[in-house]
Amino acid sequence: MSTPEFSLGILLSSILAGLLGSLTGLGGGVVIVPVLTILFHVDIHYAIGASLVSVIATSSGAAAAYVREGYSNIRIGMFLEIATTIGALFGAWLTIRVPTHAIGIIFGVVLLYSAYASMRMKHNLHGIGMPDALATHLRMSGTMPGGDDGPESYVAQRVPAGFSLMFLAGSLSGLLGIGSGAVKVLAMDQAMRLPFKVSTTTSNFMIGVTAAASAGIYLSRGYIAPGLAMPVMLGVLGGSLVGSKILVHAEVRTLRIIFAFVIVALGLEMLVNSIRGIF
Amino acid sequence: MQVTDQKLEVAIGRMLQTGVLLAAAVVLLGGILYLLHETGPRPDYSHFHGEANALRSPADIATDAFRGDARSIIQLGLLLLIATPIARVILAAVGFLLERDRLYFWVSLIVLAVLLYSLLHAF
Numbered sequence A: 001m002s003t004p005e006f007s008l009g010i011l012l013s014s015i016l017a018g019l020l021g022s023l024t025g026l027g028g029g030v031v032i033v034p035v036l037t038i039l040f041h042v043d044i045h046y047a048i049g050a051s052l053v054s055v056i057a058t059s060s061g062a063a064a065a066y067v068r069e070g071y072s073n074i075r076i077g078m079f080l081e082i083a084t085t086i087g088a089l090f091g092a093w094l095t096i097r098v099p100t101h102a103i104g105i106i107f108g109v110v111l112l113y114s115a116y117a118s119m120r121m122k123h124n125l126h127g128i129g130m131p132d133a134l135a136t137h138l139r140m141s142g143t144m145p146g147g148d149d150g151p152e153s154y155v156a157q158r159v160p161a162g163f164s165l166m167f168l169a170g171s172l173s174g175l176l177g178i179g180s181g182a183v184k185v186l187a188m189d190q191a192m193r194l195p196f197k198v199s200t201t202t203s204n205f206m207i208g209v210t211a212a213a214s215a216g217i218y219l220s221r222g223y224i225a226p227g228l229a230m231p232v233m234l235g236v237l238g239g240s241l242v243g244s245k246i247l248v249h250a251e252v253r254t255l256r257i258i259f260a261f262v263i264v265a266l267g268l269e270m271l272v273n274s275i276r277g278i279f
Numbered sequence B: 001m002q003v004t005d006q007k008l009e010v011a012i013g014r015m016l017q018t019g020v021l022l023a024a025a026v027v028l029l030g031g032i033l034y035l036l037h038e039t040g041p042r043p044d045y046s047h048f049h050g051e052a053n054a055l056r057s058p059a060d061i062a063t064d065a066f067r068g069d070a071r072s073i074i075q076l077g078l079l080l081l082i083a084t085p086i087a088r089v090i091l092a093a094v095g096f097l098l099e100r101d102r103l104y105f106w107v108s109l110i111v112l113a114v115l116l117y118s119l120l121h122a123f
Helices: A003-024 A029-039 A044-069 A074-097 A100-119 A133-137 A159-176 A181-191 A196-220 A226-249 A253-278 B005-037 B058-066 B070-098 B102-122
Strands: A141-144 A152-155
Touching: A003 A029, A003 A044, A003 A226, A003 A253, A003 B005, A029 A044, A029 A100, A029 A226, A029 A253, A044 A100, A044 A196, A044 A226, A044 B005, A044 B070, A074 A159, A074 A181, A074 A196, A074 B005, A074 B070, A074 B102, A100 A159, A100 A181, A100 A253, A133 A159, A141 A196, A159 A181, A159 A196, A181 A196, A196 B070, A196 B102, A226 B005, A226 B070, B005 B070, B058 B070, B070 B102
Parallel strands: none
Antiparallel strands: A141 A152
């Protein structure tokens, strides 16, 4: 295979990953790493480096569209970024020390969890229980565009639990080169009981800042190969921009189910390969 | 001018989008040059060696990019990309200061300190 053919193959796969990633809300990173390692036989460290830059691109690229809807909460996002960025530093520190097979196994488990999370019903827990004192002190509340009754107000709960989960999300992002949007949404939607739309749009904002915290370390360690990162970044960005346009018009339930199966297959493949590699 | 959260977020969103498009344009330019030169067999990424030192530090990347080296131009675009979320945190800090929200001004500065630590510690 020549370099232009290889680059074209990566570009097309990345467009598909970005498209599916944005349609399902999981992001492109979680798909592109297994695709690069399994289909294109790329070492997982290079795959992680390329994925990480594409994660920043999709997060920043979609920000303008998300802001216009008026759901994202800049204060809650900024406060939780303390946890995700420190987590990301820890994750990038771990990557150098953890054996490749272990990274593969963790990645496989995260893929299986992501598939589960994408299929989960959107429980709306917000409003149940009492806002905690910390949330009041930190003014972690807001209003969002509501239905017929006008703007709806909300306040965060269980801030320490959310903060701890955000540290985990940041660590996974730094370790695996993914946005770990699924864990971020879990922290805000399930732990902090924020409205689902507020959780997903604020998560998108946080993903770029989290990934930037580990990207500098990856670059300086030589994990980011320009010949590989170029088609991945351009492809995932392009695919996700198209995906976010389709999302407004299309019913994506069927696609979501198909995609969940693809993710399960990739996750199992990574798990089996990595476990086999140990023995 | 009255600074509100909504105005601040719209400004940040626009800034991020502009930064990404600029970064993508630089990466695309480098990519085209790269593919014009590299017509041989595909590079082997199956074993991790780490990229050359010239492709690791911002100063070296910038120097070689302006000399027209395709790989360095791609890396320069990626550096611009990494800079967009950092610029976002700086803009938010300024916005909170203008809103006289001291608490969140300091929260933003903590996040900025972690980001800068990662960049400066790494190089």
